[in-house]
Amino acid sequence: MYMLYSARQVGMKVRVFEAGEGVGGTWFWNRYPGARVDGDSLSYSYGFDDALQQEWSWTEVHAPQPELLAYANHVADRFDLRRDVQFNTTVTTARWDDPGERWAIETDCGDRVTARFLVTAVGCLSAVNVPPFTGLERFNGSWYHTARWPEAKVDFSGQRVGVIGTGSTGIQVIPEIAKSAGHLHVFQRTPHFAVPSNNRPMDPDWERKWKAEYSRHRQVARGSAGGHDFGHLGLPTKGLFEVPMEECQQALEQRWHRQPPSFMLTFTDIRTNLEANAIVAEFVRNKIRGRVKDPVTAELLCPKSYPIGAKRICLETNYYETFNRANVTLVDVMTDPIQEITENGVRTRSAEYHLETLVFATGFDAITGPLLRINPVGRAGISLTDKWDAGPRTYLGLMIAGFPNLFTITGPGSPSVLANVITAIEQHVEWITTAIVHMRDYGYRRMEATMVAEARWADHVNEVGEESIYRYGNSWYRGANIPGKPRTVMPYVGGMGVYVEKCEEVAARGYDGFVLN
Numbered sequence: 001m002y003m004l005y006s007a008r009q010v011g012m013k014v015r016v017f018e019a020g021e022g023v024g025g026t027w028f029w030n031r032y033p034g035a036r037v038d039g040d041s042l043s044y045s046y047g048f049d050d051a052l053q054q055e056w057s058w059t060e061v062h063a064p065q066p067e068l069l070a071y072a073n074h075v076a077d078r079f080d081l082r083r084d085v086q087f088n089t090t091v092t093t094a095r096w097d098d099p100g101e102r103w104a105i106e107t108d109c110g111d112r113v114t115a116r117f118l119v120t121a122v123g124c125l126s127a128v129n130v131p132p133f134t135g136l137e138r139f140n141g142s143w144y145h146t147a148r149w150p151e152a153k154v155d156f157s158g159q160r161v162g163v164i165g166t167g168s169t170g171i172q173v174i175p176e177i178a179k180s181a182g183h184l185h186v187f188q189r190t191p192h193f194a195v196p197s198n199n200r201p202m203d204p205d206w207e208r209k210w211k212a213e214y215s216r217h218r219q220v221a222r223g224s225a226g227g228h229d230f231g232h233l234g235l236p237t238k239g240l241f242e243v244p245m246e247e248c249q250q251a252l253e254q255r256w257h258r259q260p261p262s263f264m265l266t267f268t269d270i271r272t273n274l275e276a277n278a279i280v281a282e283f284v285r286n287k288i289r290g291r292v293k294d295p296v297t298a299e300l301l302c303p304k305s306y307p308i309g310a311k312r313i314c315l316e317t318n319y320y321e322t323f324n325r326a327n328v329t330l331v332d333v334m335t336d337p338i339q340e341i342t343e344n345g346v347r348t349r350s351a352e353y354h355l356e357t358l359v360f361a362t363g364f365d366a367i368t369g370p371l372l373r374i375n376p377v378g379r380a381g382i383s384l385t386d387k388w389d390a391g392p393r394t395y396l397g398l399m400i401a402g403f404p405n406l407f408t409i410t411g412p413g414s415p416s417v418l419a420n421v422i423t424a425i426e427q428h429v430e431w432i433t434t435a436i437v438h439m440r441d442y443g444y445r446r447m448e449a450t451m452v453a454e455a456r457w458a459d460h461v462n463e464v465g466e467e468s469i470y471r472y473g474n475s476w477y478r479g480a481n482i483p484g485k486p487r488t489v490m491p492y493v494g495g496m497g498v499y500v501e502k503c504e505e506v507a508a509r510g511y512d513g514f515v516l517n
């Protein structure tokens with residue numbers, strides 16, 4: 001939506017193709033009960049228009065999905081965006097026509113259009129992952145993926161329900177389904193670390209103060225590691241072992257109750273020193289043990305196979321207490337894997353669970369998946385699937401050598417999902433718009449990353465990724481949730497601020513590392 005707005009502002013003709021029947025992307029599709037944003041709403045919103053950010057009010061610190069969708073609709077209305085969006089349309093092919101210097105794009109509605117520039121705004125978490133379990137087609141009950149949730153309310157009352165997956169989504173949906181289900185079976189493969197969201201109604205005084213300094217907060221966010229202004233929370237100054245253990249536990253305890261949750265900011269070295277990390281991980285495990293009554297279930301819910309932070313830390317509300325309910329059973333499918341879906345439910349190696357409704361909270365073919373499902377074909381007739389056979393390679397996560405005039409918003413190799421994604425999106429849109437205006441001003445018709453610049457950036461992305469804590473987790477950041485997907489830390493781990501500086505420097509040097517002609 002911002003790319004459309006921004007391209008219009010500089011006088012370009014734009015057509016947007018959108019698979020959904022409405023705007024909102026993530027918040028259009030993820031309508032499952034309990035869906036809400038993990039970041040604080042005041043930051044997880046557009047900053048490009050001051051009147052917009054001043055006039056919109058959030059009811060809660062972590063806005064629920066219906067409110068986020070209402071916001072997206074408000075933005076679309078306010079800037080009259082819909083007239084350039086073709087809904088219910090999926091792009092099926094995109095091919096670079098080298099002599100014509102244009103992209104040829106086809107859709108499932110039979111459109112054939114050409115464009116000087118193609119910008120992908122397909123998101124990092126839109127290619128749904130339904131694991132290829134045998135037998136799903138035989139299942140007699142109803143099944144849903146959380147990111148393809150129907151608009152009409154799903155009634156779980158009295159039903160035998162199964163949820164597969166305990167990532168951020170599972171952790172949000174499970175407590176909600178448990179409230180009405182007759183019995184809920186939760187099929188857990190890897191337990192995730194989850195910390196309290198401490199969600200609460202928006203405090204009007206806080207909102208007023210934040211809005212009075214909105215532009216400064218946005219600026220700080222863009223220069224920060226994670227795309228948030230966390231200045232008011234107090235950034236860490238000491239390593240964990242620099243304070244006595246009792247003080248360390250007190251500091252962790254204090255952060256546990258803060259809003260927004262900033263647990264990993266207690267010490268400087270939680271993500272870099274595995275011994276410090278182990279102390280924090282044990283602190284969180286003890287919290288779980290304190291909340292789950294059955295000790296066997298509590299131990300199963302305690303993550304032990306990776307450091308805290310190696311997989312995305314989830315925010316929860318009553319997640320652990322849900323396992324104290326008589327109508328909820330945790331099934332450990334790490335030791336007793338799912339073998340197949342039967343007519344009646346889920347069969348693991350040792351048992352069959354009879355279910356009427358099955359919910360897949362099994363995530364996404366993340367970051368590269370949405371781009372590879374379009375599979376653009378570039379200059380030399382090479383497709384993106386071939387080019388990324390061994391993992392994604394981009395220059396700044398913005399462009400790909402061999403694919404002229406193709407810009408990838410939040411592409412692999414940019415901070416994207418490791419930052420407040422709205423901050424990341426706005427920075428990309430502005431960089432892309434400026435690049436296109438630069439081309440127009442200087443009479444350039446094409447822009448392409450060089451192989452050398454791309455290789456250098458991709459090596460840097462890999463190096464910082466492989467040095468980071470993310471190397472220890474079997475997460476979607478690394479493609480580890482999809483069988484056969486190359487294992488590499490896909491987002492740029494170096495931090496938003498460092499990345500923004502690099503992008504600005506490249507532009508200031510006349511688009512260093514790109515060929516313009």
Ligand code: NA7
Binds near residue numbers: 190
């Ligand atoms: P995630 O974080 O990828 O979680 C998916 C969950 O599904 C996770 O617990 C997986 O276990 C589980 N899963 C996936 N495949 C299987 C199979 N085959 N069998 C059993 N369990 C499986 O997706 P979410 O939607 O929760 O969150 C994605 C992001 O969206 C989130 O981080 C936010 O940024 C928003 P695993 O951990 O792989 O063992």
